[in-house]
Amino acid sequence: MSPSWPLRDALAPSDILGRPGDSEARTLRSLSDTSGAGPSVAPPLPAIVSGLHSLVADLRRQLAQRDDLLETVLAHVPDQVYLTDGDGEWLAAGPAAVGALRVTGHTPSNDDSAVSAIEASARFVEAVWRDGHLLRCEETVHDAVRGPRVHEVTCVPRFDASGGRQHMLVMRRDVTALRSADARLQLAGRVLDQSTDGILVADAEHRVVMVNAAFCAITGHTQAEALAQDPMALTAGQQDEALNRAIWELLESQDQWSGEVWNRRSDGQVFPQRLSLSVLRAEGSGAITHYIAALSDLSSSKAAEERIATLSTLDPVTGLANRHQVSLHTSTELARARSQDEQAAVMVVDVDNFKVLNDSLGHGAGDQLLRTVGDRLRLAAGPHAVVGRLGGDEFLVMLPGLRHTAEAAHGARNLMRAVSEPVVLAGMPINVSISIGIALFPADGEDFDTLFGRADSALHAAKRGGRGDYEFAMAAMTEASLERLRLESALRHALATDGLRLEYQPLVELASRRIVGVEALCRWDDPQHGTVPPNVFIPLAEESGMIETLGGWVLRTAARQLRALHDAGHGHLIMAVNLSARQFQRGVVLEQVENALVESGIPPGHLELELTESVLLHDGEAVTSTLRQLQALGVKLSIDDFGTGYSSFAYLRRFKFDKIKIDQSFVRDLIDDPDNAAIVRGIISLARSLGLDVLAEGVETEPIAQRLRHLHCTYAQGYHFARPLRPEVLLARLAS
Secondary structure, eight states: OOOOBOSTTTSOHHHHHOSOOHHHHHHHHHHHSOSSSSSOOOOOHHHHHHHHHHHHHHHHHHHHHHHHHHHHHHHHOOSEEEEEETTSOEEEEOHHHHHHHTOBTTBOOOSHHHHHHHHHHHHHHHHHHHHTSOEEEEEEEEETTTEEEEEEEEEEEEEOTTSOEEEEEEEEEEOHHHHHHHHHHHHHHHHHHHOSSEEEEEETTSOEEEEOHHHHHHHOOOHHHHHTSOHHHHHSTTSOHHHHHHHHHHHHHHSEEEEEEEEEOTTSOEEEEEEEEEEEEOTTTOOEEEEEEEEEEOHHHHHHHHHHHHHHHBOTTTOSBOHHHHHHHHHHHHHHHHHTTOEEEEEEEEETTHHHHHHHHOHHHHHHHHHHHHHHHHHHHOTTSEEEEEETTEEEEEEEEEOSHHHHHHHHHHHHHHHTSOEEETTEEEOOOEEEEEEEETTSOSSHHHHHHHHHHHHHHHHHTTSSOEEEHHHHOOHHHHHHHHHHHHHHHHHHTTOEEEEEEEEEETTTTEEEEEEEEEEEEETTTEEEOHHHHHHHHHHHTOHHHHHHHHHHHHHHHHHHHHHTTOTTOEEEEEEOHHHHHTTOHHHHHHHHHHHHOOOGGGEEEEEOHHHHHSOHHHHHHHHHHHHHHTOEEEEEEETSSTHHHHHHHHSOOSEEEEOHHHHTTTTTOHHHHHHHHHHHHHHHHTTOEEEEOOOOSHHHHHHHHHTTOOEEOSTTTOOOBOHHHHHHHHHO
């Protein structure tokens, strides 16, 4: 047993345990009494001395036993217990107090931890002496090793008969861990109250012991109602009872389970929920002590999923199947037709002059027209047909179960007749017509992509023939149409195999004749078709949907070439790249520009994007938003072919461009045609007044270059300065 602080040297045991008892008193009296009756006779002195020695020895034994008992008690009390006299002198201390207060001899240690504890306790002790009754309180002391500690202190005073201070018993219990646990418990309670997930806790006997506010809000049960019900019914009340019990049995064997189940609110409403169940077990024995259920209401998310599913399959304007969905439905019908040896017709339908109507009457009227056309096509095609919107003003109709070509022609005429009824738009009756391209299964192809491509080609033939008509793919497949298909296939292969290249035409500062930049121009040399001019394959890429891939490749390649030019010592050069209106329509321009800048590492201010009038005509607000984001990246923006349309002037009022490029049709006749000279002079004057740079395209002679310089045109490009150059030739030209 570890010794407590020395008790015998500090305090007489009788002072702690009381005065001798009745047995000691009787012993003293026996020394003064005579044995037997008669007058008392004083015992002889030796007998008195012997009796006193015997008494003292007996007292010492009793006190030693009591002392040992007290030390045993103190040694096994886990709390800090110590005793002081009325003057504050230490009399006794248990091992816990000795260890905590670093008691040595009769004096506690003077280190920080002990001093902090003693000073804190002294305040309580003095208050107890003053008030004269027991005190329980808490104190916070600083432990040099463990930091702040919270102690629960009990002080018990003892006074003598005259009211003088006799002893003070002080007991200090470290409750830091308990208070920390209380704080964590309170925090956990607040977290549960704030949680949006419903929480239920049940004991090992499946009795609900706690639910949080979210649980009550989700299920509609009050806390009192929940405490009185079966937790299995509360957490998955809509499931089969056997399934519920199977879930809980699985939980007991695996300690956790989660999944989506149906539950029922207190008002009877059924709702989907995410349910997570877990088990708490006792340490050591592993016996289950509690079950915890967490549930979240999936009603909103399920509704959102259904909405997303609807949006992903239906066209938002017309409510018809969208492009992706209509291709799936058509492919399914083609497979069925193949299995039943039937024919079918795939028709691509285009609304004639839709762009004019949309631009004249507004997008609202345009959307109304598309909805009306879609509804009429669906009704006229019949319940077994596939009808969807491909995008823009194009629809697809697939007629199954045909026996011969005449039925396809009859179906096309029905569609045209149904749509031709006047439509009231913006208060005016508008006559609408459609053009249709028809491809037959299996004669024109056996899969959706082939049939769609041939029907689309037939549609172009129908529109070239005067609109408001239909054409069959086989009849429309002239040599020119077949050549277009072959060229489209070759372009697709060239994009996939790096069969395209860029050449770079220098941009010259007229005053110094210094090359200040280059324009990237795409070139295609095909093994079968030879050199295909850009005015052929660029529109082909736009019509076939390949312009997104082509435009992205041009941007990345041009940016890498500019990086190489800068690294070769020509850091002042800029790179001009043309953008297609279709790139804006597909919403890919911003991402492609960002990727090109990041990949190449060129300064954004050295990349100049050229926009044609067709870009500015398309969806003004969306284009303006994209242009502002591009300008925020730091790239330069210029209007190409300026002066060929009215919209360019309108856009100068709405957006701050960096440069205007005068179309070459005005530049070539600058000297010989006074009207062109006036237009060029006006454009330059307008640009200078707006603080814009001006570049003239198609400069082919020195007199034109001199005339442009005289008119204060800043930059020029054309064959007079340089033709488009391959990268290695451009580097040599710059070096010389």
